[in-house]
Amino acid sequence: MMPPAAPLDLLLLPTWLVPVEPAGVVLKEHGLGIRDGRIAFIGPRTQALKLAATEVRELPGMLLSPGLINAHGHAAMTLFRGLADDLPLMNWLENHIWPAEAKWVDEAFVRDGTDLAIAEQLKGGITCFSDMYFFPKVASERVHNSGIRAQIAVPILDFPIPGASNADEAIRQGIELFGDLKHHPRINIAFGPHAPYTVNDENLEKVRVIAEELDAVIHMHVHETAFEVQQAVEHHGERPLTRLGRLGLLGPRFQAVHMTQISEDDLTLLVESNSSVIHCPESNLKLASGFCPVERLWQAGVNVAVGTDGAASNNDLDLLGETRTAALLAKAVAGSATALDAHRALRMATLNGARALGLDSQIGSLQIGKAADLVAFDLSGLAQQPIYDPVSQLIYATGRDCVKHLWVDGNQLLDDRQLTRLDEQQLCATAIAWGQRISGHTE
Missing domain, CATH: 3.20.20.140 (Metal-dependent hydrolases)
Incomplete structure (x- = not known):
């Protein structure tokens, strides 16, 4: 008898999941599970909800794709x-x-x-x-x-x-x-x-x-x-x-x-x-x-x-x-x-x-075993409606302001549009100071 799998660290439940490989596929009402920084599960939402997970994130109106x-x-x-x-x-x-x-x-x-x-x-x-x-x-x-x-x-x-x-x-x-x-x-x-x-x-x-x-x-x-x-x-x-x-x-x-x-x-x-x-x-x-x-x-x-x-x-x-x-x-x-x-x-x-970049065995598509480098795009806004093909809507009708969440190696680096490890205000202040130096202005 097989021992039960360890709980997932994170289970993501987007409206659309676009694995990129196989080409042209859009999975609706599917979940993606992450364990130890890797993709450990991709399957229907009903099946996903039966799995043990330390954290579950609902992503309504969002498209989850490779980063x-x-x-x-x-x-x-x-x-x-x-x-x-x-x-x-x-x-x-x-x-x-x-x-x-x-x-x-x-x-x-x-x-x-x-x-x-x-x-x-x-x-x-x-x-x-x-x-x-x-x-x-x-x-x-x-x-x-x-x-x-x-x-x-x-x-x-x-x-x-x-x-x-x-x-x-x-x-x-x-x-x-x-x-x-x-x-x-x-x-x-x-x-x-x-x-x-x-x-x-x-x-x-x-x-x-x-x-x-x-x-x-x-x-x-x-x-x-x-x-x-x-x-x-x-x-x-x-x-x-x-x-x-x-x-x-x-x-x-x-x-x-x-x-x-x-x-x-x-x-x-x-x-x-x-x-x-x-x-x-x-x-x-x-x-x-x-x-x-x-x-x-x-x-x-x-x-x-x-x-x-x-x-x-x-x-x-x-x-x-x-x-x-x-x-x-x-x-x-x-x-x-x-x-x-x-x-x-x-x-x-x-x-x-x-x-x-020689990294296609690790990243670039949502496949079990690959690194959990993921991005969630929010397609629930006015400018994205109605949605016939979410990928078409992403490419032709969506700006980067719709990027909601992002993970690298399963670590969340952007949470609800907020950077988790970098200080945005400090970065802006530093850049402004450089601009003033380079342009010769010191006010």
């Missing part, structure tokens, strides 16, 4: 939000952002900016994010303290950056951080060569060798603009993605961020290498960088995830809004109203993101 995964961003850049708007990419970078970073970015900046970004993301339903910014050790400490999950990509460039005097030092820091955190339950360290135009072949070779040795992922801006590709062809005689393929960087551990320019050869390289693409539609729109052909990639079998990019080029870390933009833009780019439907858009913001 959203923001597959690309620069967290601490929240402190540059709105600093240099309405400019093309290279002007924005070279004449505004890089000088501002040289002047202001230190460990305190990264600490405070990352805290602000984490809080904003938690309130928007994001349970896991990818960060690529300076002083990655500081960022990983903030992630550890906050309870959120993250991939920290250590930035590598050919020239000095805040916290690293050259590429070799950045790579050394990455190796050390990878070793320190390889057993961390919520933090993964990746290597982040910034872009093909800021990292030479020699340093890319070093990154490839180390990533292979450590089985680490590589996160990189690639084909963000037509100008980047054109310049590479003029100077080096090949497209950046071709060069990365020749150097052996592409593969299932490679995350190509942006990819607004995709030729037939590029598409073949992505498919054959099983690389992932991280789509950042709002940043690409705002910087007029171009359009990633999401539907074309999807139909070819490329894994496409979604990211916000940094708040300096977006200007928010709103992945639900980003996903809506992605769905609408995909239709316009493909010239087809059936491109990237709501269910696939939600998959792009959850399971596809997990797959890109």
Whole structure:
């Protein structure tokens, strides 16, 4: 006779449960049970109510889904939000952002900016994010303290950056951080060569060798603009993605961020290498960088995830809004109203993101044994009525203000819109103080 199972730590009873895998499924009047930070039960409400549970939470009018995964961003850049708007990419970078970073970015900046970004993301339903910014050790400490999950990509460039005097030092820091955190339950360290135009072949070779040795992922801006590709062809005689393929960087551990320019050869390289693409539609729109052909990639079998990019080029870390933009833009780019439907858009913001980050065995869908990274969206409001398909309503008619509750590893980090571990008022006050310093105002 089997011994009775231990009581659930928490039983959640939403109106709708959307597991994401299998695709397109919406479970009505079902419950989800959590034990030891993992999903231990999914089944009909009647069956769920027969189980012993330490706590039972009714979630009427709510849709419970996997937590959203923001597959690309620069967290601490929240402190540059709105600093240099309405400019093309290279002007924005070279004449505004890089000088501002040289002047202001230190460990305190990264600490405070990352805290602000984490809080904003938690309130928007994001349970896991990818960060690529300076002083990655500081960022990983903030992630550890906050309870959120993250991939920290250590930035590598050919020239000095805040916290690293050259590429070799950045790579050394990455190796050390990878070793320190390889057993961390919520933090993964990746290597982040910034872009093909800021990292030479020699340093890319070093990154490839180390990533292979450590089985680490590589996160990189690639084909963000037509100008980047054109310049590479003029100077080096090949497209950046071709060069990365020749150097052996592409593969299932490679995350190509942006990819607004995709030729037939590029598409073949992505498919054959099983690389992932991280789509950042709002940043690409705002910087007029171009359009990633999401539907074309999807139909070819490329894994496409979604990211916000940094708040300096977006200007928010709103992945639900980003996903809506992605769905609408995909239709316009493909010239087809059936491109990237709501269910696939939600998959792009959850399971596809997990797959890109190499975490799809742990997160990204609601399946027994996976980590309890969950978000409850309140669809009971005026603007969501009537509800025919709750996923469609979530993507096309719901803003991040409808995020009600959020859990990571079964720990509740947002309860009725309130952060449980972070002080929202203090974060706002700190951000305002930084803004006054940066803008030169001290009143």
